[in-house]
Amino acid sequence: MYWHRIIETSSRRLATAGVIRSERVPGKRQHAIHWRVVRTLAALSLYMSSAPIHAAPYTPAGDHVVLARLPQAQPALAPPTAPLDLSAALALARSQIDYASAQGDPRFLGYAEATLAPFSQDMSSPAANLLMARIEQQRHQFARARHRLTRLLEQSPNQGQAWLMLANIDRVQGRLDEARQACREAASTLPPTTVLLCQASVQAITGQREQAYRTLQALASSPAAPQGKSAQWLDTLSAEMALQQGRLELATEHLRDALQQAPDDPYLRYLQSDLWLASNQAQAVIRDLTNWQDREGALLRLAIAGQRLNHPQAQTWRQDYRARMAADQDTGRQRHLREHARFLLEVESDPQGALTLARQNWQQQRELADLRLLQASAMAADDQATLSQLQAFIDRYQVDDAQLTQPAKGASE
């Protein structure tokens, strides 16, 4: 591949030097002879190549060839000029962020950042900073988001939404006492159901799962049952708690309720796939996610399911996911430590590599999924030190999860 490029550059060089004139008489017979001679000789110069080029540039066959399709939302959500007015900017940024998370397309987070740039330099606009914190959180820039929210709350402590986001970040990062405290702080400005959901999400992993689950079910059947996003949140939490309890069918039921409200929510669809994978229904994963191959989360689950079923596409999915992770690493971005570790463990059968990434991920994210992954990697790589660190975390917060493997539970006994 590389020598094609040598020929191109060299012939261009020679053409300017007047050695090759063939470009002036395209299509003639001698042209072909020239090129054959050039190619043969250039092959000799292969040894001079320094680095391989992975994909070679090409000239498309004609003007009509479609090279790319723009996302349908691009004209509306990437307008040529950013709004100068705050409320218009907030509305646009919100749509951009929603679109980014619904489609798993991080470019729109960048556009939202640009939209908010004039208004998020200081804390004068809490709304702009809340949206910026959402962007940072979605990019897993937790420290940055947390810093922004803390500054915002110092200035305006009655920003309930900011407390809620802070609680979520603390929970995701395993600072569970702080998370509980932040939920409590939100109570003065947010509706009680929201605060209840916030508390339940923390209780579920701190030894009060059964109690939290009962509270949620009581809330769901009460006249004060939440609507809209909160209802979806309630069903999602319930599904996760059922999974945590090892009741996969119950989890599926709750998830079905959540999916009814938001059939294309990536988080829910991936949770669904993980449930299917946990109950040996890999075929269902492939049926559900085949149209979503442009999303990394879907591709990961397709690769896992494909491998289990010996699916004809399995290798393609595996290669594609590998290529995307490699592209990410080239940029120094590490957006998908959890998913990448899972890929190494379940698809590549590389427990050592999986453990390395799972440990890095554990420094950032400490949800149940991260705990399960780290435990599975540490067990596969037989790393007792990591297992006992995990046990310390489990003991401290009294984590109780049926998806964790027993030996870890018994390790300290």
Added chain:
Amino acid sequence: MKSLSLLFLLLLAGQAFAHKPSDSYLVINSNAGNALIEGRWDIALRDLQLVLPLDQNGDGAITWGELRRQQRNLDATVLPALTIEALHGTERHACALNLTRLQAIDHVDGTYAALHWRGDCQRPPEQLAVGYSFLFDRDPSHHGLLRLEQGDTTLTAVFSNQHRNQLMGTDAGSQWQAFQGFIRQGVHHILIGYDHILFLLTLLFPAVLVWQRGGWQPAPTITGALTQTLAIVTAFTVTHSLTLALATLGIITLPIWLVESAIAITVALGAAANLVPRLFPKRWVMAFVFGLIHGLGFASVLADLGLTDSGIFLPLLGFNLGVELGQVAIVLLFVPAAYLVRDTVAYRRIFVPVGSIAIMILAGVWLAERLGGA
């Protein structure tokens, strides 16, 4: 039916591209001692659409035609987002960048525009100061991935909104590395300069033969063949080195079209000599005389490498050494093979005359082109 759905799946797989953050890929090739740099910049079409109205008909699809029609704008408004300065000692020269060619290239998340460019830095850079400011106002999370290739060394860097400038360079300014660079260029240009090779091979066709009784006969001993080869190659080397030096030093200057046309004539005459050897009894004399012309041809290539007046000796020596190395490689490949088959009728009666005639015709075509092109 099953295979049909499988086919459909495969088609889908081909269509599906990842969503990833916005990155562009930039490669810079810089050769030691060379004031010209070149490279390629791959930009996602989705990203280009943000700064150029690619999708003119608004159908959400970007075609090759729509991209091609923006070539002028790419050169005028996109390429300036990339600035390269050559650092040479305490001097700083801005390299003038030009779009030389537009292509397409596939990356992991879809098709990108491949912008081939070329830059003239006036002086061979010891270090490169690269500035990058593409797209940050539209997408602050955009990254530019730079790979700088200098000879055998590859350096990489990442541009981001916060890091828009990179100072790159090895000790490429070192004389030895520059010298190696010129040797490589010399080898490269003899191997790629097919008219020189054809001339040499034409002269060598009969090196393993002797002309007797109105026809080619196999040379009785290898010594004879080697002596002939050595005489031809040495004569060619001596004279082309001489004119290469004279032309590079500016003592001889001839128009390129004239030199190139003369080279085509030498190839034709070399081939003619194989057909009527009586007219050209001493092949080494021919190599000696025509070598003068070929040396002028090499000089035009050396000049194109962007040589400046600083230190002309090492580049010249290195380049010439490279040319000789390449030439020796060709001789070592051809002569032993020719010696092995010299007994065969096919070689003497078919390969030599038919090959020579073909070369004559090709040289004639070149001559016409080169005279016509001038």
